[in-house]
Amino acid sequence: MSATTLATLVVAHRKSSRNKRLTSVFLILPLLIYTFVFFVLPISMMLYRAISNPEINDAFPRTVQALSKSTQRDQSIPDDSVFEALEQDFTLSVDLGLMGSAARRLNYENPGYRFLIMSTARHYRGKSPENKGSDSAKSRLITLDPNWGTVEFWRDFNNASHAYTPYYLLAALDLKKTDQGIEQVEPEKRVYTDMILKTLKIAFIVSLLCLLLGFPFAALMVRASKPMQMALLLAIMLPFWTSLLARTTAWIVVLQDKGIVNTLLMNLGLIEHPLPLIFNSFGVYIVMVHILLPFTVLPLYNVMKSIPPHYMRASSSLGAHPIRGFFRVYLPMTLTGIGSGTLLTFIVAAGYYVTPTLVGSAREQMLGYFIAFYTNTTINWGMASALGLVLIVCVMAIYLLAGRLVGIRQIAGLK
């Protein structure tokens, strides 16, 4: 073969493989776009929202600028030039929405500032900036509301006026920034760290229970006859197809004090007083396990189905006791299913909040409850993002830890 033909061949090969590569890129392009638009983008936006802090700058651009020029920052009340800028910001503001957002942002620093901003904004609304009295802007504002003349307010205003803030992320960990550095918030307001731990604990126990129930169930499904298999599959998938609220309400009917279970036990004479089965942690676990069982069973079933039955027969023909055979032969081969099923259950469970709210007591509140509260009720998306981020980081950490122990490829079902 001459050198030229070889070269042509190499070129042709490169060309064809490039075409193949292009085709494959083209084929996965929709997926890439999808992942970017619906996964990478929202998560980056969430990251950004957790630290972005534009409200004060948007509503009070002149005041912030005047403050940065002023020499007596921090420890004292600013001079008159700052108050003049403040008056201008109030009178020239066309967008009341910006004022509202800034008022809300300042209120996070100290409840009450919102009223200060909004009442002052209403006072200045529609007044022309030229319409000044004889005294200074400073005294005019302080007469309007003495809070304008407090050191605390200007310290908080300064803190809240930077373009980025650690406020939300710190708050999500029950911390706050003070003049002395970073400190824990007052004991009666420490709520999130406990709640994160509780969320992870509930998710962990639920995944464990799902595994204990799901493992024999999946094994049974593999061995059962075809019609039986269908019946079992239906049983496990049924909760999937029922609405969340209907399912939860049904459990309340079954488990409450005068519910089916308690009435039955009392009529049988087994108990005298109804057992507390719902509106406590027991209720949360039983309902969550019911809902999340398919997430454990289906991956397990998939893996078990591919294990040839003669492996176990071989182990017993070689003299191993069935129990030994199970632990040495069968169990190791199902590890992939255990890993992926449990992890999937754990991740889904960590994001739950409606179910624990409806069937648990106040002790079973999960972090998702607060994320929904900040998103829908108070529209504090910075705080919602920060809490979401904390939850993601925790789940990621556990994912990586599990990856160390079991192997990432096994969890992903690649091996």
Added chain:
Amino acid sequence: MSSLFKKIALVSMISTGSGLAAANDLTVVAFGGSLQEAFEKTYFKPFEQSTGKKIVRDSYGGGLAKIKGMVEAGDPTWDVVQIEEADMELACEQGLLEEIKQSGAPNIADVVPENVASCGVGAIGWSEVMTYDDKKFGADGPKSWVDFWNVKKWPGKRGLRKQARMTLEIALLADGVAPADVYKVLGTKAGQDRAFAKMDELKPYIQWWETGAQPLEWLAAGNVTVTAAFNGRIAIANQQGSTFPLIWNQQIYGVDYWSIIKGSKNLEGSYALLNYMLSPQAQTNFAHTIPYGIVNRKALAELDAKTLDSLPSAPTHLKDAVHLDTAFWINYEEDLMNRFTNWASK
């Protein structure tokens, strides 16, 4: 009266993209359920019949996300909405609602002055009141929030709503604070400590509810013996055969509003509908249909004693009521909610 169900309904509504209104029809949106049926019967349908105008109806779960979205997109498809007071205040500040002018709807002149806001006018009055298991306690039941705390005389679990708003007010009332002073006390650190200390006393007996239907179900099932509940929910349960008493004494009274979305293309029609809904006749019909408070003073004055007695806005019921202070809660909600959750989860 925000609830979990409303939020779920909102999410599902956004995802299914309901509410396809033609561009120029007058669209009115309320909270759905039996309340919306009463609106339909006494407001929407008679309005269509008397004016010949067509109304498009829709329902939503409350909250500002959707209103904010359509106003910022510059193409509001809604015109008149039922809205909670706190949401109305927030939306008004952010410029999402039209300012209400009395010239547009002359009947506003007859509305109770506290129920006319710059961006809305009162739609319904509702309240959180006490009720109890009458089969267990008979006529000799608890009569005030102080009695609510008395678990010796009236044993059994207590139902309270799992949130700081309206619950801390109840705690202060139970501690002997006068209804008029509740928010003055709750605005101080010492007052907040006092409310939580009072809640500590009752803590082992409290069963927290989240949606308006729960306390009545629990009362019927015997899970709780005394509970706080929304007056409309108690009335519905009683229509279905229960006889739970409504203890109006020291009710927590709140108002939902009608507002017009900023940039509405049917400003004239919107005002015409508002005016119709606020007319004495329509208000009287509404009060006869469902026991929620009405706001027209003339209609209130003419109601028969029995109907009036079923409304939270009856003057005798309002005498010792705490009027829900939304301005207070917009300021303090996040702060107190944190403390409340922390306290409740211990």
